[in-house]
Structures are given as C-alpha cells and as structure tokens.
Amino acid sequence: MPFGKPAGIPCVQLLPDFRCALFGQPERPAVCASLRPMEEMCGGTRGEALDFLAHLEVATRCTEDAVGFTKASPHAR
Ligand code: SF4
Numbered sequence: 001m002p003f004g005k006p007a008g009i010p011c012v013q014l015l016p017d018f019r020c021a022l023f024g025q026p027e028r029p030a031v032c033a034s035l036r037p038m039e040e041m042c043g044g045t046r047g048e049a050l051d052f053l054a055h056l057e058v059a060t061r062c063t064e065d066a067v068g069f070t071k072a073s074p075h076a077r
Contacts, residue, residue, distance in 0.1 A: 007057035 005011050013021040013028075022028035043049050 007061050008054075 001012055011020075015021050020028065020032065022032075041049065041052050043052060
C-alpha cells in the first residue's frame with residue numbers, strides 16, 4: 001500500500017482465505033518478511049490474534065496535534 005496500511009483496514013494483499021498474495025515474492029514488504037510470529041501475538045484463536053493486532057494498532061496510531069502528526073506513546077502529552 002503506497003502510504004502504508006491504515007489501522008483497521010485489511011492489507012490489499014490479503015487474500016479471501018487470509019493468506020498473503022505476496023508470500024515468497026520479492027515484492028512482499030521487508031517488514032512483513034522479517035516479522036517472526038510469537039505465541040503472544042498469535043494467541044490460541046483467530047479472535048485472540050485480532051485482539052492483539054487491534055491493541056498494536058491503537059498503541060502505534062498517529063495522532064494529530066498542534067505540531068503535526070506524532071506517534072501515540074505512553075510518554076506523549
Ligand atoms: S504479509 Fe504483509 S503484504 Fe502480506 S497480507 Fe500481510 S501485511 Fe499484506
């Protein structure tokens with residue numbers, strides 16, 4: 001996705017059966033290829049994995065302030 005994947009929006013490369021259309025291809029983003037799944041992120045069910053993903057999207061979303069856009073963080077004011 002040219003400007004990154006917005007939070008809450010499925011990747012355009014995600015197939016209907018939830019596989020990556022770019023898996024194994026050089027066009028697959030480096031961040032995707034380098035990601036190593038951990039038990040914590042996968043959980044025991046698809047629902048638990050989606051909950052973890054939703055948490056990450058909230059924790060890393062951009063917020064607009066008087067200066068511009070900044071990453072949300074526990075240290076942000
Ligand atoms: S692995 Fe990356 S490119 Fe493939 S569907 Fe997931 S986010 Fe999209």
